[in-house]
Amino acid sequence: MLKLDKISYKNVTFSAEYTFNISESGIYALVGESGSGKSTLINLISGFLNIHSGSMSFKNKSLLDLSPSQRPISTLFQNYNNFDHLTIFENIILGVDSKMINNNINRNKVKSVMKKLSLEMDMFKTVSELSGGEQQRVSLARCWLRNRNLLLLDEPFNALDPGLRKDLFIQLVKMHEHNKSQITIISSHFLDELVDIINGVIFINNGSVYENKILQYKEVKDNLDFKKYFLGSF
Amino acid sequence: MLLRKTKTYGSSIGHQVLTKTINQKLEGGLIIKLPFYFYIVILLFLLTFLINFFYVTKNYSFVFDNILKQSIKFTFFQAILSTIISIILGFILSICLYLSNFKRKIITTFLNFFFIAPVLFISYGVIFIHGSDGLLQNIFQFINLNFSYTFFGIIGIIYVTSYFNIALSANYFFRKLTNIPENYLKLMSANKISLYVALTRCLKPVVLNNLSILITMVLIFCISNFTIIYIFASSPLLTTIEMAIYQKISFEANISEAVIYGFLQTVIIILILIPTLKLRNNFQMITLKVSENYRIYQSNLFSSFFLIIFFLYFFSPCLVVIKGLYNFNIDLLFSKNTILSFLYSLIIAFSSLCIALMIAISSLFMARRLHENNSYLSNYVILSIFIISFVPSISLSAILFMINVHLNFILPNFLIVAFINSFLLTPLIFLFLFPKFMENNKFEKLRVLQFNISAVNRFTRIDFLKIKKELIVVSSSCFVLSMGDLTSITLFNSSSFKTVPYLISQLYSSYRYNDAFFILAIFVLFIISFLYMVNSLVYKNVKIR
Known part of the structure; x- marks a missing residue:
C-alpha cells in the first residue's frame, strides 16, 4: 500500500534515506531517538519537504507529483x-x-x-x-x-498527561475502525503505551529505517539495540 | 528506575528553590542606573522650566488665533491621510515581498535602509525626478508632450512622508508574515487555504497583533515630519505645528510662543500615545518557532506587477546620486566648509548615539530590575522613555533655545543638537533591544541569586553578550539617523557650525543644485558604505539563506 523506495533527503546538517513497505492497513508506531529523522519522514510523506531522490507510492500511485493538499494524507502535529x-x-x-x-x-x-x-x-x-x-x-x-487513507501523527499527544493520551489513543482506534483501509503512522517516544493498538513498528536510526522493514513489537523489545534506545547506555 | 527517581527529585528541588528565591529582591548596579537617574533629572529640570515659564507668561490669547488652528488642522489632515496610505501600501508591499523569491535578509536590509535614509536625500531625489525642472518634465519636453504638474504642496508631502512609513509598515508586516509558525503553514498547505482566506481569517491575529502600536508610531512620525514640510510646503496654508514653531523662532523671534506651540504639540502626541499604551499589557513580543525556508504561496502576476511599481517608487530618488556623482567637484569636496560639516555631522552623530545608548541601556536595566523585583514602577520607567520619545525635536529645540537664552548662550550649539538627537534615538534603541534584554529574565534572576552574580558582572558577562549583535545593528541605524537629521540644526546653526544636511539645504536654497546633489551623493554613498561595513561585521559568520 505505502511504499517508500530509497527516498532521500539532504540539508546542511542532516541527511536521510528511507526504504520500507507497509502492505496492510493498520496503526504503526514510528520510534527512534530525538533527531533521528522521524519528523523528516512524516514531512516527506506529507509533501512538506522536497525529496532529493527515490520513489514513493500509495496504492501503486506515485505521491511525488502531488502537492500536500492533493495527497491522500491527513497530518497532525504536537502543537x-x-x-x-x-x-x-x-x-x-x-x-x-x-x-x-x-x-x-x-x-x-x-x-x-x-x-x-x-x-x-x-x-x-x-x-x-x-x-x-x-x-x-x-x-x-x-x-x-x-x-484520507493515510493519517500521519507527529508526536501529537506528547504534551498531554498519560490519562489523556490513553483516551486519545482510544479515539484513534475508533477512527481506524471507521475507515478500515486507513494506514496510521504515529510517531512517539512511548512505545509501551501503544502496544495494544499497533500493528507494527518503524524504527528510525540515524536517518534510515532499521533493516528497511516493519518490525513487530516483540522483535523490538528483545533487540539489544532498541534496549539501548529505550533505557539508555547502562 | 534509579535514574528516573533522581531526575524527579532534582526537579522538585529546583522547583522549591525557584519558589523560594523568586521573591527575593535583586540589589546593586548603581553605576548602570546612573544615566537613567541623570535622564530623569533633566526631564524634571525641563518640566520645572516649563511650569515656571507658564507661571510668568500672562498672555495666552495667541493660542486661539487662526494660524495655530490652521496649523493643527493641516497637521492632522496630512498625518492621517499619510498614515492610512502608508499602512495600506506597506501591507501590500509586505505581501508582494513575502511572495517574492528575494532572500529574507535582502528584503529586511532594503526596508531598513529606506526607513533610516536621510529625509533630505529622498526629498531632493523626488524633486530631481518630479520637480518643475525635473527629469520627468525634461522627458515630457523632449517628446513634445505638453503636460506639466507640480509636486510641491500636499502631494509632495504625502509622497515623501509615505516613503519612510511604507518601509516601516512593510517591515512590520513582513516580519509578521515570516514569523508564522511552521505548523500553521503546513496546516494551510495541506488544506489548500488560499492566501486571502489565510490573511483574513486564519492569520488575522498574527498580522493584526500590535497594529495599534504601528498606527500610533506612523501617525506620530507623520505629525513630526518637519524637514518634509520645510521642503515641500508651498503655501502658508500648508503649515504644520512644527513649521509654525520654526517660523515663530526664525522669522518672528518669538520664542515664548514657540515654546507654547511646542508644548501643545507634545500634549497632542502624548494624548495620541496614551490609548495605545493602555491597550498593551506589556511590551514583550511573542517569539514562536518558525521556519525561514518553508513556503506555501508563490508570487503571481499581480504581486510581481506591484513589486515593480514599488521598486520604481523606492529606487527612483536614487537617481539623484548618479546626477550628483556626474557633477563631481573636487574643490567643493575638500573645501573647509564641507570638511567641517562632515566633521560636525560625525561628532553630533557619535555624541548623540553615546548619550542615547547610555540612557536606553540604563533604562532597560532599570525596567528589568523593577520587573524582576515585581515592582509596579517598571511600567513607569518604560512610560517615561516612550513619552519623551515622542516629544518632537522641534518642540524640544524651542524649549532648549529658550533655556539657552536664559543661560546667556552658555551651552554650545553642537551639544544641544546632539542632546536633541539623542532624545530621538533613545526610544528606538530601547524598543529594539527590549525583547532580547528581557529574554529568560525569570530564570536568569534565579541564577543571579544562586551564584551571587553582581549587577555589573551580569551586565557585562551575560547581557552584553546577549544583545551584542542587536546593539551593533541598532547603533549603526541610529548613527545614520542622527547624521541625516535636519530638524534641530535649522535652529542652532551658525556660520562656523553646520552639518552635512544643513550644508546641502543651504547649497540648494542658493540655487547651487549641482553642488547640492554632489554633496548629497557623497553623503549617501558614505552612509551606504558605513551600513554595509557594519552589516558585514555582524553577519560575518552567518550563512545566509
Missing part, C-alpha cells in the same frame, strides 16, 4: 494544529472546506464528527477556550472528517 482564534466549527470544517462556510450541510458534518469523538460542546466556541486534550480532539475530528 499549532488549530487556529486558536477560530471556532471549533471552523477548525474542523477546514479539513473539507477551505473557505470554512457556515451552512447547514457543514454544520451537520461537524456535529456528527464531534459526536463520534465525544466532543459534546458548543461548536462555535473558540479553540483557545478548550483544554489541551480537547484541542487535540478537535484536530482529530478534522482528520476524521477529511477521511
Whole structure:
C-alpha cells in the first residue's frame, strides 16, 4: 500500500534515506531517538519537504507529483494544529472546506464528527477556550472528517498527561475502525503505551529505517539495540 | 528506575528553590542606573522650566488665533491621510515581498535602509525626478508632450512622508508574515487555504497583533515630519505645528510662543500615545518557532506587477546620486566648509548615539530590575522613555533655545543638537533591544541569586553578550539617523557650525543644485558604505539563506 523506495533527503546538517513497505492497513508506531529523522519522514510523506531522490507510492500511485493538499494524507502535529482564534466549527470544517462556510450541510458534518469523538460542546466556541486534550480532539475530528487513507501523527499527544493520551489513543482506534483501509503512522517516544493498538513498528536510526522493514513489537523489545534506545547506555 | 527517581527529585528541588528565591529582591548596579537617574533629572529640570515659564507668561490669547488652528488642522489632515496610505501600501508591499523569491535578509536590509535614509536625500531625489525642472518634465519636453504638474504642496508631502512609513509598515508586516509558525503553514498547505482566506481569517491575529502600536508610531512620525514640510510646503496654508514653531523662532523671534506651540504639540502626541499604551499589557513580543525556508504561496502576476511599481517608487530618488556623482567637484569636496560639516555631522552623530545608548541601556536595566523585583514602577520607567520619545525635536529645540537664552548662550550649539538627537534615538534603541534584554529574565534572576552574580558582572558577562549583535545593528541605524537629521540644526546653526544636511539645504536654497546633489551623493554613498561595513561585521559568520 505505502511504499517508500530509497527516498532521500539532504540539508546542511542532516541527511536521510528511507526504504520500507507497509502492505496492510493498520496503526504503526514510528520510534527512534530525538533527531533521528522521524519528523523528516512524516514531512516527506506529507509533501512538506522536497525529496532529493527515490520513489514513493500509495496504492501503486506515485505521491511525488502531488502537492500536500492533493495527497491522500491527513497530518497532525504536537502543537499549532488549530487556529486558536477560530471556532471549533471552523477548525474542523477546514479539513473539507477551505473557505470554512457556515451552512447547514457543514454544520451537520461537524456535529456528527464531534459526536463520534465525544466532543459534546458548543461548536462555535473558540479553540483557545478548550483544554489541551480537547484541542487535540478537535484536530482529530478534522482528520476524521477529511477521511484520507493515510493519517500521519507527529508526536501529537506528547504534551498531554498519560490519562489523556490513553483516551486519545482510544479515539484513534475508533477512527481506524471507521475507515478500515486507513494506514496510521504515529510517531512517539512511548512505545509501551501503544502496544495494544499497533500493528507494527518503524524504527528510525540515524536517518534510515532499521533493516528497511516493519518490525513487530516483540522483535523490538528483545533487540539489544532498541534496549539501548529505550533505557539508555547502562 | 534509579535514574528516573533522581531526575524527579532534582526537579522538585529546583522547583522549591525557584519558589523560594523568586521573591527575593535583586540589589546593586548603581553605576548602570546612573544615566537613567541623570535622564530623569533633566526631564524634571525641563518640566520645572516649563511650569515656571507658564507661571510668568500672562498672555495666552495667541493660542486661539487662526494660524495655530490652521496649523493643527493641516497637521492632522496630512498625518492621517499619510498614515492610512502608508499602512495600506506597506501591507501590500509586505505581501508582494513575502511572495517574492528575494532572500529574507535582502528584503529586511532594503526596508531598513529606506526607513533610516536621510529625509533630505529622498526629498531632493523626488524633486530631481518630479520637480518643475525635473527629469520627468525634461522627458515630457523632449517628446513634445505638453503636460506639466507640480509636486510641491500636499502631494509632495504625502509622497515623501509615505516613503519612510511604507518601509516601516512593510517591515512590520513582513516580519509578521515570516514569523508564522511552521505548523500553521503546513496546516494551510495541506488544506489548500488560499492566501486571502489565510490573511483574513486564519492569520488575522498574527498580522493584526500590535497594529495599534504601528498606527500610533506612523501617525506620530507623520505629525513630526518637519524637514518634509520645510521642503515641500508651498503655501502658508500648508503649515504644520512644527513649521509654525520654526517660523515663530526664525522669522518672528518669538520664542515664548514657540515654546507654547511646542508644548501643545507634545500634549497632542502624548494624548495620541496614551490609548495605545493602555491597550498593551506589556511590551514583550511573542517569539514562536518558525521556519525561514518553508513556503506555501508563490508570487503571481499581480504581486510581481506591484513589486515593480514599488521598486520604481523606492529606487527612483536614487537617481539623484548618479546626477550628483556626474557633477563631481573636487574643490567643493575638500573645501573647509564641507570638511567641517562632515566633521560636525560625525561628532553630533557619535555624541548623540553615546548619550542615547547610555540612557536606553540604563533604562532597560532599570525596567528589568523593577520587573524582576515585581515592582509596579517598571511600567513607569518604560512610560517615561516612550513619552519623551515622542516629544518632537522641534518642540524640544524651542524649549532648549529658550533655556539657552536664559543661560546667556552658555551651552554650545553642537551639544544641544546632539542632546536633541539623542532624545530621538533613545526610544528606538530601547524598543529594539527590549525583547532580547528581557529574554529568560525569570530564570536568569534565579541564577543571579544562586551564584551571587553582581549587577555589573551580569551586565557585562551575560547581557552584553546577549544583545551584542542587536546593539551593533541598532547603533549603526541610529548613527545614520542622527547624521541625516535636519530638524534641530535649522535652529542652532551658525556660520562656523553646520552639518552635512544643513550644508546641502543651504547649497540648494542658493540655487547651487549641482553642488547640492554632489554633496548629497557623497553623503549617501558614505552612509551606504558605513551600513554595509557594519552589516558585514555582524553577519560575518552567518550563512545566509
